[in-house]
Amino acid sequence: MNVIYTLIPGMTFLGLVFFAIMIWAVKKGQYEDMEGNASRILQDDDEDMMP
């Protein structure tokens, strides 16, 4: 049972890390435009670079 001495604090800490990441992402505006970037990645921007 001694495993809980590391497991519980470890998992709680992990949860806090995820929480911090989420707040950071919201503040950075990662959720501002859910559609634009999703389709932007599909746009071919490199036509002129192709040989």
Place this chain on the structure above:
Amino acid sequence: MNQHSAHSTGCFHCGLPITAGISFHAKLDGTDRNFCCLGCQSVCAAIFDAGLQSYYQRTPEGVLLAPPPEPPKDIEIYDFDEVQQEFIITSGELRDIHLLVEGIHCAACVWLIERGLKREPGVQLANVNLAAKRIHLRWNNNQTKLSTLIRALARIGYSAVPYDPENAEGVIKKANRGMLFRLFFAGFAMMNLIWISIALYSGANKGEFREFFHWMGFALATPTLLYAGYPFYRGAIGGLRVWRLTMDLPIAIGLSVTYAYSTYITVTANTIGEVYFDTVTNLIFVILIGRYLEGMFRHQALSATKRLLELQPRVATVIQDGKEQITLTRGVKLGDHVLIKPGYKVPVDGIVLEGKSAIDESMLSGESVPVSKSAGAKVFAGTVNANGALLVKVNSTLQNTTLSKIIRLVEEAQSSKAPIQRLADTIVPWFVLVTIICATLTYFIWNTENFEIALMAATSVLIITCPCALGMATPMSIAVASGLGAKHGILVKNGLVLETLSKATHFVFDKTGTLTEGKMSVAHRLTASNVVEEDILRSAAAVERYSEHGAAKAIIAESEAHQLNYRDVIVNAFSATAGLGVQADVNGETVLLGSTEWLIRNGIALNTGLQAQAQELEAQAMSCVFCALGGVHVAVFALADKLRDDAQQLVSELRSAGIGMTLLSGDRKAVADAIARQLGGMEVIAEVLPQDKDRVIQRLQQEGKVVAMVGDGINDAPALIRADVGIALGSGTDVSVESADIVLMHNGLDKVRLATMLSRRTLLTIKQNIGLSFLYNAIMVPLAMMAKVNPLIAAITMPISSLVVIGNAARIRNLFKNEKS
């Protein structure tokens, strides 16, 4: 790569079908293309010219483009530093701005805009937000101008205007987001602590892990208290500074004591006591929910002034040495000559020198009929010039215009209005006092036996007098009531007034547009005995359809109401004389419509019988239009502003409820009196200016009345803010809607009654909720004083008390079950 399937048959750009006969062609890349309109054609040509034609391959299948929107007017004004100041984030050479864009439909637009803008010299960054339809633009002001960039966007089919994200989204929203983060954090900590608590309750509090679980609880509760609990401490200390016991105080005391006691147990490794860390986080989480709900319905106080300022145009066209010059309104001096083009807003107060036009002054006076202006007439800043150009001599600028005076009144009313006294606020100080006395008593009584037990019992009194339910009582009821109101056309902007409205003892109504429809209609038709009434009406409507006067619309509407086919009547030689009347030939006979003077001038003898009746109607404040057919005076149309259908019912219901009423109007006394008489009589204060409306409300409040004001115009704005409850009609001006606490959608005046009922029900629910939380305390506090409460009981009963309050608030919806007819 997919090709637009619609292109083969419809417009090459937008895919809409091309109207037969009208078509636009262009040879692009060697292929002839068809377009539905000139807009599409020029946009498409611009796209091809820029070499961005692969845009058409990028548009996803099935997405139909739309013809380009109208490009924005007057974009040069955005080049002025003073104007840009409001929008740009950084000044200097490199500037950042957000543009709100019309015409973005799909991902291909993102590509086209970003490509198109980056080709412009001086553009450093162009980033499109597809979801919000916005562009973040950074440009070098030395290399290009903002207007050039906006124009470049217009060329490829997008209409863009600067947009200030700070103001548009509001500081309040931002504060609410901060609250949401705290709420999330408290939720996270609470869920983890529940597991630890369950472990403790199920026996771990006796075993080897006792201390470990205590320390875990401490580790989770500490950041929660400091971060998520911070607003309560700030509120409590802020309240104490001004010698007021706020709701935050019992919460802060409860949290601190619970936390301190639990920490004491943890640190001293005490083997008897229990920790209450889960109670700390539970409490924070539940009360934050209440706070968050409350924040959603907070009043945005500053926006009314901002909307008012927006009414004032930023630039004016000044005539200098015979040349038109666009300058900032701020730079216009007294005595300058300003040109006001049709369709533009009047930038200053002034006197007309030349020109004739109708001006829409509805934002100032509430009258919807445009007022005709010619040389010598006064015009006011913020009103809209409808149809002719006017040359105006400036006689007051910026701070002294009528509009600015209203702005100042609004600001004054906002700053001097007493804060709303909530029911909970009046109870809380006593609640805090009693709690502290009980805790102290408990401590001293038990201390005679055992210090350990005395400390525990006193602490549990403080913990168990859960302000949870009390804290949720008001916000939860208001949140439910606001949500239900919105569903039924009552938009509650400031939730706190729901408590106040139920106590309103006096209603003040604006006349035009509130009790009446705000537009003229035919109230009476008088005809000479020897003619057919309907023929006259048909001929009159046929002539009036060429006129733009407000009376003309009324006569046409009357004719339509009687299903008379006036459109087929042939009308020749129509002419209008401003201020007098109109004249035209119908079926070979001359029809004259206008004032008595108009008939006399045309040599027509007035019918004495009709004239006498007309005078009687004019005494009742109706305006009469005289009609002559073939040189004989045959009819009189009496026009009046019609009462709203539901006005009568509302007024009589309020009267039977014993509520005082006042009619406030900027209109003539006779008109206001006539309306009041139709409604069965009420106090009438007519011919008032906006500042008087504000003063009337103040006077009523000084008499100790709780005043609700119902209005719709800009001139009502100061009064709406001053009143204890401001109610605006949804059809009203933006400013009145911003100033009001409650907005009635769909213009239903009878919604006033529903809103009153809703507010009564809300207050009742708040009272019940407070009663419930007292009941809970009446049971739990004696138990705590007897030292019979343990953490398990606290953890179970506290959420239950909150749930009961939430459940009771949800019962407000029963009110609408009967109302749904």
